[in-house]
Amino acid sequence: MSVIDLGGSVQEGEELDIHAVESWLKQQGIVIEGQVELTQYTGGASNWTYRLKYHNVDLILRRPPNGTKAKSAHDMAREFFVQKHLAAYYPVVPEMIALCQDPHVIGCDFYVMRRIEGIIPRAKLPPELQLNEEQINQLCRNVLDRLIELHQVPYEATELKYLGKGEGYCQRQVEGWDKRYEKARTINVPSFGYVRQWLKDNTPRESKICIIHNDWRFDNVILDPESPTNVIGVLDWEMATLGDPLMDLGNALAYWVEETDNMIFKSTRRQPTHLKGMFTRKQVVDYYMRQTGLDTTNWTFYEVFGVFRLAVIAQQIYYRYFHKQTKNQAFKDFWIVIHALHIRALKLIAAEKFKHSKINTKYLHKVQGILKK
CATH class of the missing domain: 3.30.200.20 (Phosphorylase Kinase; domain 1)
Structure with a gap:
């Protein structure tokens, strides 16, 4: 095979x-x-x-x-x-x-x-690769390094400077995805009202402006068949633009399902991020920030936005099923995933609020333990 x-x-x-x-x-x-x-x-x-x-x-x-x-x-x-x-x-x-x-x-x-001949890492890595934990860790780093390299491309002196508006990207994204969700809402999903307002109230200025891929996932990269931890190709550039690199990272993390995530998220997994050797979401952020030197002050905004954006994408698909525009049974339970994403976004916001409060430390640890469940 x-x-x-x-x-x-x-x-x-x-x-x-x-x-x-x-x-x-x-x-x-x-x-x-x-x-x-x-x-x-x-x-x-x-x-x-x-x-x-x-x-x-x-x-x-x-x-x-x-x-x-x-x-x-x-x-x-x-x-x-x-x-x-x-x-x-x-x-x-x-x-x-x-x-x-x-x-x-x-x-x-x-x-x-x-055509670039290679391996596309989907939900399950081909067993023939027989990658050990150390090799999987290296694969994880290499995929992230390719994203970091993209964010360093000197676009200003090239035709790529006309790719997008750049400044004001975060605000435009929040406003745009907010409208998309409102348009696609059905009666059996949450309003995301608190999350949407929180995003509007906490939208930061861009960390910097660079070329972003906007759909960064493992199944959009190609691995070298001879050395399958190495990335030799990156695909699906239809959403690439000039924007905030932390938006790119936050959007990517929304798809990043960990080994310890609940069954709802595991059921949606499209990439092998659950394997031993893969970074956790927190480790991804820590690694990216160390390599780039970008500020983590507003990180929660980017992660919450990524979760909300994924919820909108799922809802747009579910809207078609709900209104009988498609009969694809793969979409029938998307409303459950949207509820789960809503809870994740609320937990991220709550954890951020507790982090900056003067609440009793012992109580804080107890609450954070609950949020992780």
Whole structure:
């Protein structure tokens, strides 16, 4: 059994006009030899992703789903632009080959990049890797180091300076996700009223402005098959922008399920962060702050925001199920997860309040013990 992500059969309704694509590739001067082996990657990304394997070249094609427009969350040109201009400073982005914005080819924008052959670490690491605790710890560090390296990219002297507004990012994010939650609320989920107001009242100025990935997870990196603790690729740049790096970290931590987390969170785990050797969420923050020298004063805001943002994402998905816009049974219990995320956000806020109060130390330790349960 291969540990390499190879893709699978193309899904019904998501067929690719390969003849039109091949004709366009040749017009771009791209040499392709032999019969194409066409497969599709169906996990994770919102955009449709195909593998085009030829005798002489191995390509990936990304396009938006049917019914979406390019100037939206599925902006192919923007995704292509980010990776193309990052390449000189951040060599783990895939090599961009060509961008198509002619709707006459396949009916939508798309781009083609060179495939990076490797392992994508999902909820379970392939048992064939046989990584020990020390190696898993090194993998954890290496994934975090790649995030830290991204946050150090000198974007100011490049075209990437036009990627986003930068200053005021935290406030815009709080306001934007607040509106999204209100729009997606259903009668069986909490209002998040206290959490939402707390975020508005405690929004800090940005720790700094840099390029952020905005969807940093283990299943968005590629590991070297020969040395599987090393990260050789970073994928899914559709939400990258200029913003606060601690927002990037806080958002990533919302997905970080620990070995000691409750069963609700364990049921949502998408990455191998529960394994022995992986950092806890606190250790992730400590490591990141040591490596970057950024201030931890306002850290609770970033962690609470990450939890709230994940709750909004889950609620937007659940909204579709609740209103019978999808029959996917995988979404039917998302409302339970949203309640659990609400409790986590409240616990984080409560712990922050107790930390700064003059309450009796013995009592504080007792309360903190309760909050950990």
